[in-house]
Amino acid sequence: MGQSQPLVLLGAGGHAKVLLSLAQAAGRAIIGVCDPLLVKQGVQCWRGIPVVGGDDALLQMDRAKVGLINGIGQLVQGNLRQRVFQRHLDLGFQFPVMVHPAAWVDPSATLGQGVQVMAGAVIQADVMIGNNCIVNTRAAIDHDCRLESHIHIAPGATLCGSVHVESGAFIGCGANIIQGLRIGHDSVVGAGATLVRNLSAHQILLGAAPRTKTSPFE
Structure with missing residues (x-):
């Protein structure tokens, strides 16, 4: 995946905040954030980034042109981060380093x-x-x-x-x-x-x- 490819951030918690700062420091373009809780709350913009919706919105995107960042933090005995990664990988999305x-x-x-x-x-x-x-x-x-x-x-x-x-x-x-x-x-x-x-x-x-x-x- 090219370094110029736009990215969507999954999640909007503390770990996602740090990743957003990382991406900005590295000059990567974040075109949206995907978080069901933000959608439920009616939030349209998070830390200056448009809220693109849930998984349904992601499925409308071109997997060859848009990459994902896993913003779900990893907790002790928690596998949500792993499940989110594997689900979207199976859907054909790529996660850049x-x-x-x-x-x-x-x-x-x-x-x-x-x-x-x-x-x-x-x-x-x-x-x-x-x-x-x-x-x-x-x-x-x-x-x-x-x-x-x-x-x-x-x-x-x-x-x-x-x-x-x-x-x-x-x-x-x-x-x-x-x-x-x-x-x-x-x-x-x-x-x-x-x-x-x-x-x-x-x-x-x-x-x-x-x-x-x-x-x-x-």
Whole structure:
């Protein structure tokens, strides 16, 4: 997808606000925002961007000429962001990679469709990142890390070299992942935690020791 192609932003929450700023800083044209709640409220313009309606309005657009930005934030145990991405992908839409001009991405890194890299983030040599991932503000991903799809690396988190993160995992704000570890799918590393050994699927790490998840609200 060309860098000059116009884009429609999906969602109008906090994450969407940050993405709108990213797109504007990168010189990308946002021609509309799609959010059912705005439509229900009768809002016609959001942060200076026209509200184009819901999915019905998107279906009238030329998929070859208009790209989408997934503005749905990723929450712990929430898969709405993933569902929105996959539904529109199946409809034939494309999601461009979005990188803030103030981020650093090594030329050898590989970023999948719809990856979002926020201001101050650093992605080092030979990193591989799958589809629909967020590398949030000031996050750092060191050499040879592999991230599968639908992962959120929250602001200020650090992944040392050769970390493997499986699909759907959530790495909280300011978390630190020691080199060479594996984080299982749909697991959570809590804010400020330091991971020093592998984390199995569906586990939460709070502090320094992993435990099985019992509630998304813990």
